[in-house]
Amino acid sequence: MSTFNGIVAEFPDIRIDYFRTRPDQKPPLACFLSHVHSDHLQGLETLKSPFVYCSPATREILLRLEKYPHRLNFAKNIVESRKQTYRHLKTLLKTLPLETPTLLELSPGCFIRVTLFDANHCAGAVMFLVQTPHSSPAGEKAILYTGDIRAETWWVNCLVRNPVLLPYTLGSKCLDNLYLDTTFATKSVPYRQFPSKAEGLKELISKIGQYPADTIFYIESWTFGYEDVWASLSAALGSPIHLDRYRWSLYKSLANASKDGVPEAREAAALMGFKCGNHHSTGCLTADAKVRLHSCERKTSHCSVMDDGTNHTVRIVPIISRLEDGAEIGELGLGGGQGDLDQIHELELNDPEAISKLLSLCTSTVKDGELLRKMFMMLNDALKGESSRLRLDALKEVDATGDAPLQRLVDSLIAAVGKDDDGKDDISLQRPASTLPHKSRPTLPLPQTITFPYSRHSSYDELCTLVKAFKPRDIHPCTVDETTWSPAVSMRSLFGHLCSGNHFFHDALMQNTYEERVREEERKEDDENPNHTETQLSLPQSEHLQSDQFERTFYSAVENKTPSIERRGYSSGTNLSSPPTGQTVNNLPQSLPPERTHLEVEASSPTSRLHPAKRSRLPSSEKTTISKVPSAGKNFRELTIREWAYHAATDIGDMNWFDVGGLTCVKHGTNEEEELGES
Numbered sequence: 001m002s003t004f005n006g007i008v009a010e011f012p013d014i015r016i017d018y019f020r021t022r023p024d025q026k027p028p029l030a031c032f033l034s035h036v037h038s039d040h041l042q043g044l045e046t047l048k049s050p051f052v053y054c055s056p057a058t059r060e061i062l063l064r065l066e067k068y069p070h071r072l073n074f075a076k077n078i079v080e081s082r083k084q085t086y087r088h089l090k091t092l093l094k095t096l097p098l099e100t101p102t103l104l105e106l107s108p109g110c111f112i113r114v115t116l117f118d119a120n121h122c123a124g125a126v127m128f129l130v131q132t133p134h135s136s137p138a139g140e141k142a143i144l145y146t147g148d149i150r151a152e153t154w155w156v157n158c159l160v161r162n163p164v165l166l167p168y169t170l171g172s173k174c175l176d177n178l179y180l181d182t183t184f185a186t187k188s189v190p191y192r193q194f195p196s197k198a199e200g201l202k203e204l205i206s207k208i209g210q211y212p213a214d215t216i217f218y219i220e221s222w223t224f225g226y227e228d229v230w231a232s233l234s235a236a237l238g239s240p241i242h243l244d245r246y247r248w249s250l251y252k253s254l255a256n257a258s259k260d261g262v263p264e265a266r267e268a269a270a271l272m273g274f275k276c277g278n279h280h281s282t283g284c285l286t287a288d289a290k291v292r293l294h295s296c297e298r299k300t301s302h303c304s305v306m307d308d309g310t311n312h313t314v315r316i317v318p319i320i321s322r323l324e325d326g327a328e329i330g331e332l333g334l335g336g337g338q339g340d341l342d343q344i345h346e347l348e349l350n351d352p353e354a355i356s357k358l359l360s361l362c363t364s365t366v367k368d369g370e371l372l373r374k375m376f377m378m379l380n381d382a383l384k385g386e387s388s389r390l391r392l393d394a395l396k397e398v399d400a401t402g403d404a405p406l407q408r409l410v411d412s413l414i415a416a417v418g419k420d421d422d423g424k425d426d427i428s429l430q431r432p433a434s435t436l437p438h439k440s441r442p443t444l445p446l447p448q449t450i451t452f453p454y455s456r457h458s459s460y461d462e463l464c465t466l467v468k469a470f471k472p473r474d475i476h477p478c479t480v481d482e483t484t485w486s487p488a489v490s491m492r493s494l495f496g497h498l499c500s501g502n503h504f505f506h507d508a509l510m511q512n513t514y515e516e517r518v519r520e521e522e523r524k525e526d527d528e529n530p531n532h533t534e535t536q537l538s539l540p541q542s543e544h545l546q547s548d549q550f551e552r553t554f555y556s557a558v559e560n561k562t563p564s565i566e567r568r569g570y571s572s573g574t575n576l577s578s579p580p581t582g583q584t585v586n587n588l589p590q591s592l593p594p595e596r597t598h599l600e601v602e603a604s605s606p607t608s609r610l611h612p613a614k615r616s617r618l619p620s621s622e623k624t625t626i627s628k629v630p631s632a633g634k635n636f637r638e639l640t641i642r643e644w645a646y647h648a649a650t651d652i653g654d655m656n657w658f659d660v661g662g663l664t665c666v667k668h669g670t671n672e673e674e675e676l677g678e679s
Contacts, residue, residue, distance in 0.1 A: 001039045001183075001479060002017060002037075002039045002040055002148070002181075002478055002479055003478065003479055003480050003481075004016070004017055004018060004179070004478040004479075005018055005022075006018025006019065006020075007022075007025065008130065008143060008145070008177075008179070009177070009476075009505070010130075010141050010143050010176050010177055011112060011130055011141070011143065012025075012026075013028060013029040013030065013106050013107075013110070014028055014029065014030045014031065014032065014106070014112070014130070015028040015030075015031045015032070016031070016032045016033075016034065016128065016145050016147075016179075017032070017033060017034050017040040017145075017147065018040075018042055018043065019031060019041075019042060019043030019044045019047050019052075020042055020043035021043070027049075027050075028050060029050055029106040029107055029110075030050055030051055030053065030104060030106055030112075031047070031050060031051065031052040031053070032052065032053050032054065032114070032128050032145075033052050033053070033054040033058060033062070033093075034054075034058075034119065034125060034126055034127070034128065034145070034147030034148070035055075035058055035119070035121060035122055035124055035125035035126070035147060035148065035224070036058055036061050036062050036065065036122075036124060036224060037122070037148065037223065037224065040147070040148075041062075041086075044062075044086060044089065045067075045084060045086065047089065047092065049092065050092070051092055051093075051094050052089065052092050052093050052094065053094050053095075053096050053104070053114065054093060054094075054095060054096070054124070054126070055095060055096070055098065055116060055124045055125075055126045055265075056095045056124070056263075056264035056265040056266075057123050057124030057254055057265035057266075057267050057268075058124035058125075058126070059093045059095050059124075060124075060253040060254055060256055060265060061123065061124060061224070061250050061251075061253060061254070062086050062089070062093065063085075063086055063087055063089070063090060063093070063253070064085075064249055064250050064253050065085065065086055065250070066083060066084070066085055066246070067083075067084040067085070067345075067346065068081050068082070068083060068084065068345045068346070069081070069082055069084055069346050069347075069348050070345060070346065070347045070348065070409075071347075071348050071354075072347075072348075072354040072355075072357070072358060072406070072409075077405065077406050078405055078406060079347070079405070079406060079408065079409045081345075095264060096114065096116050097116070098116045098117065098118060098126065098266075099115065099116070099117060099162065099164060100115065100116075101113050101114070101115045101131075101164060102114050102115065103133065111132075111133050112130055112131065112132065112133075113130070113131040113132070113133055114128060114129070114130055114131075115128070115129040115131075115164050116128060116129075117129065117159065117162070117165075119146065119147050119148060119149045119150075120149060120150045120151070120152065120155045121147070121148045121149055121150055121225060121456055121457075122148075122223075122224035122225035122227070122456065123224055123225075123227050123251075123254070123265075123267045123271075124224075124265065124267070125147060125148060125149075125225075126147065127144060127145060127146045127147055127149065128144070128145045128147075129142065129143075129144050129164065129165065130142065130143050130144075130145065140173075141176050142168065142173065142175050142176055143175060143176055143177045143178070143179060144168075144175055144177075144178050144179065144470065144472075145179040145478075146178070146179060146180055146181050146466075146478070147181065147478075148181050148183070148456065148457060149181050149457070149458055149466075150197065150455065150456055150457060150458055150462070151458040151462040151463055151465060151466040152196050152197065152458075152462060153196075153462075153465060156462075156465050156466050156469055159466075159469065160469050168470055169469050169470060174471065174472065174473055174500055175470050175472040175473065176472070176473055176474065177472060177473065177474045177475070177476055178467065178470060178472040178474070178475045178476070179476045179478055180463065180466075180467070180475050180476065180477055180478060181457060181458065181463075181478055181479065182463070182477035182478060182479045182480070183457040183458075183479045184455075184457055184458060184459055184460060184463075185460055185463055185477065185479075185489065185494055186460060186489060186494075187460060187488075187494070189323075190321065190323065190329055191321075191329075191459055191460055192459060192460045192461055193321075193459050193460075193461050194320065194321045194453065194455045194458075194459040194462070195321060195322075195453040197228065197454055197455075199453070200318070200452045200453040200454040201228070201229065201232045201452070201454070203452045203453070204229070204232070204233070204316065204450065204452040204454075205232065205233070205236045207450050207452070208233070208236065208237070208314075208316075208450065209236075210446060211314060211446055214292075214312070215292070215312055215313075215314055216292055216294065216305060216312060216313045216314070217233070217237075217292060217293050217294070217313070217314050217315075217316055218294045218295070218313050218314070218315050218316065219233065219241070219293065219294065219295040219316045220295075220315060220316060220317045220318065221295045225456040226295075226318065226454070227267060227270075227271060229318065229454065230271070230284050230285065230293075230295065231270050231271070231284045233293055233316075234284035234293065235284070237292060237293060239291050239292040239293050240282065240283075240284055240285060240286035240288070240291055240293070241284055241285050241286065241291070241293045241294070241295050242286055242287070242288060242289050242291050242293065242294045242295070242296055242303065242305070243285055243286070243287065243295060243296055244296035244297045244303065245287070246297065247295070247296065247297065248285070248287045251271050251272060251285055252272060254267055254268035254271060254272055255268045255272040255273070255274075268283075269281075269283065270283055270284060271283045271284060271285050272285060289303050289305050290305065291305075313448075314446075314447075314448055314449070314450060315448065315449045315450070316449075316450045316452070317331075317449055317450065317451050317452075318331050318451070318452060318453075318454040319331050319451050319452065319453055319454070320453065320454075320455045321453050321455065321459075322451075322453055328451060331454075331455070331456075346390060347382075347390040347409070349379070349382055349390060355379070358379075358409075359376065359379070361406060361410060362375055362376075362410055362413065365407070365410050366410070366414065371414065371417060374417045375413050375414070375417055378390070378413070378416065378417060379413075460494070463494075463495070464495065464498060467495045467498040467499065468498045471498065471499060471500045472499055472500065472501070473499065473500055473501030474491075474499070474501050474503065474504055474505055474506075475491040475495055475499065475504065475506075476491075476505070476506050477491060477506060480506075480510070482510070482513060483517075485510050485513070485514055486514060487511070487514070490504065490507040490510065490511075491504045491506060491507050492504050492507050
């Protein structure tokens, strides 16, 4: 889900994919919309100016989207509903052709050059290349905003050879910044590599070919982005895809003709058909329900085929990927856009008094304490959101007036909590798929549900391929969770080796936030443990400090329990958390060099109570003061594993793992040794 605030530092007069008013920023002179997923539409419902530039398909779909905000009315004991659309933007939405540089005048004498490129994400989704004109007195600047993308290899290759982008991929020019879709930007195994869309479609077509000719298939398409799935299935089975009235109206709009009679949206022909002379060639979508393939909205479409209980229906469910053990990474809602193909019903939570009464109503109605707790948590999470709205799919079937009794709202909240428990897996980057329970496989020869990998967002390896093609000076992530951010997911850590610059502006901002969060966590720990004392560590000034004495002194001061790690020279099974008295390491000198005989931690520093690994993340000015440690080399004894672990954790010296030849770890119960090198 996009967290981008719309601000492009290199071009402060424009906004992209975020349209709420910001008091600390002057109003933009132009806005840009990459696609119609709801997480990119924030603020558009109240936008009055300026122009919003987008692709032809995005414009046509956006003007027909419908939302139904609901408001609590305890005086009438109902939930009031109203219809909300984006039709007021009809005169503000301006379309630009793809892959065609367009000069836009923001103000007298102020120009930018904008080019749109297909994003391989959903119908109408585009990237924006924003440049200063060649003759600009301020010098040449250029950024690429990706929006949401699937950076498959073939797609990146098309960008590399594109005439407009060629100077930035194979030429001498360099992007100042790459505003990147980082939905799955992590090195963890589940999100490092995904099957390509083509591989996923190949698997799907192979599976459906095993079913009888009269089988009815229902395609789960909860958002925009599965248009190629529809086209592939329609071609494979020779049947169009049935859509309900609302979804049909959205895609039918793509066929709206321009002045010369040719649809501007290039997706229109494959989906809705086109006219060739006096003949109309049909597309892969239809409003006729008497077909084998369906992707209609189940709750409100009243499809005659899907509602017929005698039909044998097989569900087709896209997933992100599948692990080696068969566990699947579910797709529903991950990356934004959940439910965007349906008429969206939302509860507005901007009246504190009404919310208080709603909580009282829930308390008096729901007797299950755990269920009530989950309902309160769901409402609390919605209140924390910027829009203060809660999706309520169970309120879709309202009465003729558009209103519903308050009890229906409580039932809807209960249903929403139950869906979280019994529906799709809760998958996020914070809960990787490897921790999810393995999906049990049906024993029937032909299962009732078919899954196939089809991610709408890029894997980490795919993002690396894109970044490597452009080698930008800086990268700005467009999907960031500030509450869990760490240096491990910084742009420097993930993509720094592929960039031409060394300074990452967003990383610097997040590092400050991260350090404040670490300090706050430590303060809370201190408050919870009032007897906790600050650490003061001073090693004896002895010229004959034995290695085991060093370890005993260090681990008596640091509050950290470590696993049993054996080092060469100790007998098998010896636990170094309590080293034998007087025992020394074989073949090592019995003393530390003078430079190593004193190590002191400033007790006055607020970071002295941090775990060594946490201290190492703080700026050098706040790290513990430790005397210089010479590099491993001639006339310098081999460090013990524990000494080296301490140095590595606290950033002492300038050595790395290979300076000491790697570490040796012996598994419990075995004598098998494994060399720990760079992963």
